[in-house]
Amino acid sequence: MTQDVKGTFGGALASKVRTLAPSMTRSVQRVAEAVANDPAGCAALTVTGLAERTGTSEATVVRTARLLGYPGYRGLRLALAGLAAQQQSGRAPTITTGISVDDPITDVVAKLAYEEQQTLADTAAGLDTAQLGAAVTAAAAARRVDVYGIGASGLVAQDLTQKLLRIGRIAHAHSDPHLAVTNAVQLRSGDVAIAITHSGSTGDVIEPLRVAFERGATTVAITGLPNSAVTQYADHVLTTSTSRETELRPAAMSSRTSQLLVVDCLFVGVAQRTYDIAAPALTASYEALAHRHRK
């Protein structure tokens, strides 16, 4: 950090200092300047501290605060803290670039959070609610729901399954391609099969969906590429966002966020449609867990 770049902020306080400067005595001016140049730093100081830093006395500091229109140093300090916060938050949107190797950990957190937020916004914007509604309707009425996913998408599949089970739906997640196909054969009209694949071309996931499709089940594809292979066997296609991946943030990471949002929407939708069953089921599972923790 360079030494006094801070001085150029355009707060109301700085202008007040400038206006009043001519009518100030030397010592008071020193204090006022210090305060205008580094609000954040001064906010952290006590009267005594600021007096020392400016080479003056406590009395002078208080006088300065009064002159600037505050009831005392306490008031000035509060205002300073506010300024500091604003200053800091104004600096936040400097996140444009991706994550690089030498980013400090603080930046990593900020950037990741920011990117995931972007992903969520993109997904929400790009989601076809008509398709989603259809998928929800089908899932809410289904005898059973099978979900296929492999690798990172496999976890999303399990997440969906866990939640559907919680609200009394019968759901299964399959990561094993063979078992998936074996189970898909059991499906028939009125059942629902959901395939989750970011690329849309994961053979191991497409295959069971194809089987389910041919057996007459309602099929749903959650994918980032709406024109990919998987969609040809899908009655409803839910599109996840394909945000750019950087070297340190592989595709799996952003696609997962996106997939989870879609899956959550699906879940909440189903819960709404089957509220009479879902609500007590949720309560029951909540209590069961609470009991477990208590013991």
Added chain:
Amino acid sequence: MTQDVKGTFGGALASKVRTLAPSMTRSVQRVAEAVANDPAGCAALTVTGLAERTGTSEATVVRTARLLGYPGYRGLRLALAGLAAQQQSGRAPTITTGISVDDPITDVVAKLAYEEQQTLADTAAGLDTAQLGAAVTAAAAARRVDVYGIGASGLVAQDLTQKLLRIGRIAHAHSDPHLAVTNAVQLRSGDVAIAITHSGSTGDVIEPLRVAFERGATTVAITGLPNSAVTQYADHVLTTSTSRETELRPAAMSSRTSQLLVVDCLFVGVAQRTYDIAAPALTASYEALAHRHRK
């Protein structure tokens, strides 16, 4: 629940209050709520004033400030002033209430996306980067990393494991409590054990962490309640945000988002520290998958 209008702002402080609320006593909670609901108003009050307003004593106010992570009331008050300033400087809160049964599907998508974004922001704001850095350093140097998680947290554990494996780290996820303990016994100094539990009181997850802790491994807890049981065996605690859950959006959902962000940060951090190994490993796994899709 009271129906204060102001209470819906999404500051880091509000989320911290929510996070810690369960572990708070009545009086402290009263103070915390007052502070979260009206930062600006409280910033203008002295300890005595705030004590009177909340019908408690000065001691309690100071205790609350400490609990929220400030050195004393002075610190809290400064932070409050900052918040107040930020709040005032043009912020359109767009108060979205929770999701209700009769929301159309379009609203569900929008609200879910918004809430998850909030969760991300809160998590990022509340994450202790020093703790995170320490955890990263330990994980980057570890001989092996074991991750414990059950239920929804189990999926997060698997997610972390998958990613660490991708960059050449040796990692295992355990959802089976018995196997987890059995494996924990194998750990020793230089190894890392990570427990993921939202409530912080999941016995099946605490137990293996305790074992790992006693065997001399570096232990990390990822939890929403930083004062909970799990932290007593944790060298480093990473706090996830506890956003309010609604009936249709159970805790598992928001905690998952939060946990995943933390896990991602951990992953990226480790990838940075071990860049020479991580980068080629990522490329290799990417190509292996591309090849698989092509066929």
Added chain:
DNA sequence: ACCCGACCCGAAAATACCTTTCAGGGGTGA
């Protein structure tokens, strides 16, 4: 050149505020 008045300024007293200690009270589990 000297004196006088006005005004700045900082040391120290006075006060307000914050923090800590301590003992009573209420709830909980045995």
Added chain:
DNA sequence: TCACCCCTGAAAGGTATTTTCGGGTCGGGT
């Protein structure tokens, strides 16, 4: 029912802030 623990507020104890006050300096007048 009893004992225990932990929360809680009253009051003592410490800082931080404010006020007071007297020394010092400077400019103008004699």
